[in-house]
Amino acid sequence: MSTAAVSAGTPKGRYREIFRKYAASRDSLIPILQAVQESEGYVSGESIAATSDYLDLPESKIFGVATFYNQFRLSAPGRCQVQICRGTACHVKASLNLLEVLQQELGIEPGETTRDGLFSLETVACLGACSIAPVMTVNGEFYGRLDKKTVVRALGEIRNREAGGTAAEVAPGAAADAATASARPAADVAPGPAAGKGGEHA
Numbered sequence: 001m002s003t004a005a006v007s008a009g010t011p012k013g014r015y016r017e018i019f020r021k022y023a024a025s026r027d028s029l030i031p032i033l034q035a036v037q038e039s040e041g042y043v044s045g046e047s048i049a050a051t052s053d054y055l056d057l058p059e060s061k062i063f064g065v066a067t068f069y070n071q072f073r074l075s076a077p078g079r080c081q082v083q084i085c086r087g088t089a090c091h092v093k094a095s096l097n098l099l100e101v102l103q104q105e106l107g108i109e110p111g112e113t114t115r116d117g118l119f120s121l122e123t124v125a126c127l128g129a130c131s132i133a134p135v136m137t138v139n140g141e142f143y144g145r146l147d148k149k150t151v152v153r154a155l156g157e158i159r160n161r162e163a164g165g166t167a168a169e170v171a172p173g174a175a176a177d178a179a180t181a182s183a184r185p186a187a188d189v190a191p192g193p194a195a196g197k198g199g200e201h202a
Contacts, residue, residue, distance in 0.1 A: 015050045024054055033066055042073040075113045078120035080158055082106075082138050087126035089133040098134055099123065101151050118162060119155075 018035045022028035029051070036047045043066050052059045066072045084090075084099050103109060106119050113120040129135045132144025136151070143154055 019054045041077050078113045083122045084136045085127040089130035093134045095134040
């Protein structure tokens with residue numbers, strides 16, 4: 001389908017400005033999905049349908065590509081975007097255990113958003129704050145030297161804040177510039193338990 005055939009007056013038409021930058025061929029599929037996500041924060045069912053029309057590909061094919069690559073989100077990001085580091089330094093300090101805590105507390109898997117739209121959860125290869133491992137960020141704010149208790153406490157504090165209440169502050173790590181990051185204050189965030197060395201790299 002040509003770009004001209006996509007009417008700006010239809011829901012699918014709002015993707016016209018994205019589509020016009022790419023040839024109507026299957027080679028454009030991943031770049032188009034990347035552009036949609038950059039524009040909207042995720043790849044919606046509506047955008048998949050519009051891309052299907054433009055590239056003349058089945059929606060099932062596009063959905064399959066979007067779910068195969070973990071760079072794509074299929075739900076709108078939450079107001080509080082939680083990223084947990086799975087790089088080497090965090091891995092050996094049990095970040096997998098912290099990911100499991102986050103999944104249990106939030107009731108979602110990585111790439112998903114809570115029903116109330118408050119939290120979304122992602123894993124990342126490295127957050128560049130190895131000196132305060134294990135680390136997570138919430139909307140770009142660093143929380144370092146975490147363990148189960150500090151993760152649960154941080155989520156509770158965020159929920160309380162979003163609800164308009166008050167709670168004792170859970171001190172995040174200062175916004176890190178890679179190797180020199182430090183907790184703020186470090187004494188308030190207890191180190192997590194060490195785990196056996198293994199697999200993942202930053």
